[in-house]
Amino acid sequence: MSELQNTPPNDAVILINIQKLMRAMDKQSSAQGELRNVLKHLDEKSINTKAASKVAKLLKKQDDDAVEEVIQEMTATLQLLEIAGFKLTKQQKDLFDLTSDDPEAEPVEDKAYREGLLAGRLGEDEAECKHALGTATSNKWLEGFRQGEDERKAVLSMKPAADVIKGDDAGEEQGSEDDDDADAKDALGEV
Known part of the structure; x- marks a missing residue:
């Protein structure tokens, strides 16, 4: 009962x-x-x-295979455009011939700097550095990371556009569970 x-x-x-x-x-x-x-x-x-x-x-996926699929799709699209008779510039044709099979093509320090720069721009943690601390590679990664962090801060501090589009609840604070309970009581006619 x-x-x-x-x-x-x-x-x-x-x-x-x-x-x-x-x-x-x-x-x-x-x-x-x-x-x-x-x-x-x-x-x-x-x-x-x-x-x-x-x-x-x-x-968001962080999936190299997905990136490879996108590149293959774009390469195939350029090839099909050319087959279909569209005039492609040399730059467009060479667009995906940027990589090299030679692992020494990009110096390790330059690659570390670029990876650190990306991590800083994305707001990742400094602890994400995968290089041994105190090495030239880790120093370059940290240099890139700090540059990326500075760039991120500068971008985030920029004043947003004046005409911000907002949803229906613009200006309302997010409600708590107590607010949900109070709203439920109002809806039931309880006070």
């Missing part, structure tokens, strides 16, 4: 779940607004938004 008293009425369960759905929809709307704003900002900076979105997905 006590089990029945602790079970909330079905109407309450439905109403509270509808409320949770409304909150999730508000958060989604806000996130979509933020995404539109970032894409608009990229476009204003003349950054190809499709390419940037593709790179963002690849960065």
Whole structure:
């Protein structure tokens, strides 16, 4: 019998779940607004938004095979464009002939600097350095990392565009569980 008293009425369960759905929809709307704003900002900076979105997905995956698939697709696209009679410049034809099978083609220190620069720009931790501390390679990685960190700070400190697009809940603070409970009580007519 006590089990029945602790079970909330079905109407309450439905109403509270509808409320949770409304909150999730508000958060989604806000996130979509933020995404539109970032894409608009990229476009204003003349950054190809499709390419940037593709790179963002690849960065999220951290999968070298996925990167290789993208390069193969782009190479095949250029080949098919040429077959279809489109005039490609020498630069376009040579675009994917940038890599070399020679591991000595890029000095290790230069590669370490480039990797550190990327890590700093992406906001990774300095502890991500995979090179032995105190070596010339680790010093170059750290030099690149610090440069990347400085660049990241400079970019993040830039004033955003004046016409920021926001979702429906702009200006609202994120609610806590207590707010959810209070909203649920309001929806049930309780005070």
